[in-house]
Every structure is written in C-alpha cells, then in structure tokens.
Amino acid sequence: MFEGIKNKFIKLFKSSTSGTEIIRRDEVENTIRNILLEADVDYDTAQIITERLDRRIIKSGRKIEMDLVKEYLKETITEILNEIPPALDILNAPKKPYVILFLGINGTGKTTTISKIASYLRKNGKRVVLAAADTFRAGAIEQISALGSDIGVNVIKHTAGSDPSSVAFDAIEHAKARDIDYVLVDSAGRMQTNKNLIDEMRKIKRVAKPDLTVMVLDSMIGQDAYNQAEVFMNEIKFDAVILTKLDTDARGGAVLTIVHQLKKPVLFLGTGQGFDDLIKFDPKWYIGKIIP
Numbered sequence: 001m002f003e004g005i006k007n008k009f010i011k012l013f014k015s016s017t018s019g020t021e022i023i024r025r026d027e028v029e030n031t032i033r034n035i036l037l038e039a040d041v042d043y044d045t046a047q048i049i050t051e052r053l054d055r056r057i058i059k060s061g062r063k064i065e066m067d068l069v070k071e072y073l074k075e076t077i078t079e080i081l082n083e084i085p086p087a088l089d090i091l092n093a094p095k096k097p098y099v100i101l102f103l104g105i106n107g108t109g110k111t112t113t114i115s116k117i118a119s120y121l122r123k124n125g126k127r128v129v130l131a132a133a134d135t136f137r138a139g140a141i142e143q144i145s146a147l148g149s150d151i152g153v154n155v156i157k158h159t160a161g162s163d164p165s166s167v168a169f170d171a172i173e174h175a176k177a178r179d180i181d182y183v184l185v186d187s188a189g190r191m192q193t194n195k196n197l198i199d200e201m202r203k204i205k206r207v208a209k210p211d212l213t214v215m216v217l218d219s220m221i222g223q224d225a226y227n228q229a230e231v232f233m234n235e236i237k238f239d240a241v242i243l244t245k246l247d248t249d250a251r252g253g254a255v256l257t258i259v260h261q262l263k264k265p266v267l268f269l270g271t272g273q274g275f276d277d278l279i280k281f282d283p284k285w286y287i288g289k290i291i292p
C-alpha cells in the first residue's frame with residue numbers, strides 16, 4: 001500500500017545526515033512537490049502543501065535539517081487532512097430507518113462496499129436491508145443478492161430494467177414495517193456524463209430522500225477519482241466519500257487530492273475484497289503510511 005510515495009519519502013529523509021543543515025530549502029521543497037505529483041496528488045494540493053511547509057520552516061527560525069522538514073511536512077499534511085468535517089459515526093444514526101444512498105461509477109467497488117458496511121452494521125447489532133437499485137447493469141441484482149445472503153440481510157429487488165427509485169421506495173417501506181435500522185441503497189453507475197443516469201439518481205434522491213448520500217471512489221485511478229466526484233457533486237450532491245482499493249494503490253496520493261479538493265468527510269476506506277476490509281479514515285494512520 002502506497003509504496004510509491006512512501007519509498008520516495010524514506011529515500012529523501014535518509015539523504016541527509018541527522019543534524020546537517022540544509023542550505024537549499026527550495027531544492028528540498030521542489031523534491032517534495034515532485035514526490036507528491038508523482039504520487040498523483042493534484043498540482044493545486046501539492047503546491048499548497050509545499051507553500052505551507054515553506055512558511056512553517058521560515059517561521060520556526062530554526063536550523064533547517066531533514067528531521068525538521070519531515071516533522072513539518074507531517075504537520076502540514078495533518079493540517080490539510082483535518083480541514084474536512086469529521087465523518088459521522090454511522091452506528092449512531094439519528095433516525096430510523098436511516099437511509100444511505102451509494103453513488104459511484106461501475107467497477108469502483110460500490111456493491112462490495114455496501115456489503116462491507118452491511119456486515120459492519122450487523123456485527124454491531126443493527127438491522128439492515130439492502131435495496132438492489134442498480135437495475136441497469138447485467139448481474140448487479142444477482143451480485144447484491146448473493147452478498148446479502150452471505151451477510152444474512154434481506155435484499156429488496158425488482159426485475160432488471162425496472163425503476164430504481166421504486167426499489168428504493170419499497171426497501172424503505174419494508175424497513176419501516178419491520179423496525180429495521182438501516183436501508184442501504186445501491187445505484188447504477190454507467191458513465192458519469194450519461195444524462196439518463198443523472199436523471200435516475202435525482203429521481204432516487206427525490207423518492208428515497210436519503211439521510212446520507214455517499215460517493216464511492218476508486219483510489220487506484222488517482223486524480224480521475226476527483227474528476228468523477230466533481231461531476232456527481234455538481235449534478236447530484238453527496239455528503240461524504242468512501243475510497244476503495246487502498247490496498248492496491250501503489251501511488252497513494254488520491255486520498256490527499258480527494259480530501260483537499262472535495263472537502264467532504266471520508267466515511268471509510270476500503271482495504272481489500274473481504275467483508276472486514278473496511279477501516280475508518282484516520283489522518284494519523286494515513287500519514288504514518290506515507291511518511292514512516
């Protein structure tokens with residue numbers, strides 16, 4: 001995980017003996033900016049990090065050595081990651097049923113993530129129903145049905161091609177009638193610019209009135225994840241994000257770009273294909289992984 005960025009930072013911070021004064025501050029900062037860019041952090045975010053780092057170093061008035069740069073870089077990235085509002089604890093949902101709608105392009109890991117969250121909620125004693133509202137993609141209804149039966153939660157489904165918002169509506173009615181705590185609504189994810197998809201999502205939002213709308217993004221695609229999210233943000237709006245496939249993300253910069261550009265809480269990170277491969281986002285954990 002994040003080998004690209006991690007190994008470059010290890011090399012950089014080892015490149016100067018402890019206690020040796022750094023004469024060319026700008027050179028070190030350029031190297032850090034390049035490491036960030038190569039890790040697929042977007043230019044704006046990389047620039048802000050290096051500028052803030054520079055300000056910290058100057059303000060300190062201390063002798064500049066690599067250990068200090070490392071300490072200040074960690075502080076700067078922590079500051080960036082703490083600028084987003086904290087994610088709510090979904091175990092403490094303020095209403096019942098609590099309806100969560102998941103958005104995301106096909107292949108990002110949306111259905112897998114829904115099943116991970118369903119499993120997490122179940123393990124914490126919550127009652128859950130899934131709405132198979134991706135009625136478009138071939139096999140999507142079967143996929144979520146199989147995952148639901150593995151976890152032991154009901155899946156409300158209609159036939160392929162039917163109206164997704166009516167599936168969501170039925171799942172919510174089902175939950176209300178049975179005192180179920182959570183309704184997790186899957187949704188279609190064909191091409192982000194497809195107008196029909198956007199209209200479909202808007203209708204689901206109108207009908208299901210989700211308490212939380214979550215955008216699922218694939219960290220492996222780096223900056224493109226942000227571009228995808230921007231389309232959804234402009235057209236549909238969402239409250240929080242989940243980043244998937246961190247375990248296979250060698251570059252590691254997507255987290256920084258997404259957090260800094262979207263300014264949305266990160267609910268969870270996906271770290272594998274199993275039901276338990278879901279962790280809460282913690283800036284300390286992330287920084288520890290990229291700057292060991």
Ligand code: GDP
Nearest residue numbers: 106107108109110111112244245270271272273
């Ligand atoms: P959807 O089209 O967005 O619903 O995507 P799926 O849930 O079907 O996932 C697409 C592929 O990504 C599947 O092979 C999943 O097992 C895989 N996947 C999902 N989340 C993760 C993750 O966090 N790590 C890894 N390595 N694979 C994941």
